[in-house]
């Protein structure tokens with residue numbers, strides 16, 4: 001894998017440079033803002049091969065209009081979000097949470113937070129990520145894979161049951177390729193059986209699932225089979241930007257999958273702190289992680305970090 005940092009004025013300029021130097025298979029791993037510039041880290045399986053004629057003038061050849069750029073950007077939609085970063089929320093631990101939550105929180109809330117901390121996550125061999133449509137499952141899997149592979153030094157693979165949606169697993173597959181993580185698409189029972197021996201070689205296999213599982217009875221059956229194997233950990237993603245009534249419906253449906261704990265997603269989309277407490281009091285599970293943006297792998301933090309910070313606040 002070849003990685004490089006680019007400091008640029010705009011995402012368009014970034015794309016030109018990335019394509020120029022790393023080739024068309026490059027993906028963006030992280031975007032951050034430093035003063036008025038964008039700092040982009042991109043990676044590619046190999047450095048670009050300039051011997052190939054079609055690469056000689058790639059920008060003019062492939063990117064003539066704004067639309068071309070849009071197409072390229074939407075391909076990597078799940079890794080980047082092209083809206084201005086809310087830096088205040090990004091630094092939630094030191095500023096945002098501390099300032100806002102400490103004013104709001106009472107001792108009951110503190111007790112609630114404390115009772116919801118899950119500390120032993122990502123421990124089992126088979127990790128299945130479940131949740132409603134667009135709750136952030138696939139994006140979160142990219143982050144969890146990075147934590148397991150790079151922070152915990154585990155040997156991991158990714159498998160996906162999500163092949164119904166158009167390009168259901170394309171972006172995840174591409175991410176896995178560049179991160180050098182083996183990827184197993186599962187379409188039927190035969191696939192599970194044929195992969196069984198290969199799965200022996202890994203510490204963890206993370207399974208991605210479709211959000212409309214309820215309507216896909218066959219897939220639901222296979223997911224259920226994996227979710228009830230020995231050594232399985234079943235994570236439910238709940239998106240903090242969804243209505244309370246929708247979250248309740250999702251909780252009702254996914255209860256049958258033997259849920260181990262929850263990951264709350266889209267913390268950066270919360271408009272009031274109160275919503276977090278309402279969601280927490282509605283869910284009958286502990287919470288391991290919270291995600292707060294699209295940068296892989298940085299926009300995820302352990303739920304206990306909120307609690308630890310609040311512990312230091314005098315009520």
Ligand SMILES: Nc1nc2c(ncn2[C@@H]2O[C@H](COP(=O)(O)OP(=O)(O)O)[C@@H](O)[C@H]2O)c(=O)[nH]1
Pocket residue numbers: 077078079081131132133134135136137138139140211265266267268269291292293294299
């Ligand atoms: N603001 C925000 N958006 C997110 C986050 N995680 C995922 N998303 C976005 O939510 C949408 C659905 O994400 P995806 O991972 O495809 O969800 P899935 O359908 O459950 O697999 C996409 O537009 C993602 O970019 C997050 O932590 N914050």
Ligand SMILES: [Mg+2]
Pocket residue numbers: 137138139162208209
């Ligand atoms: Mg998905």
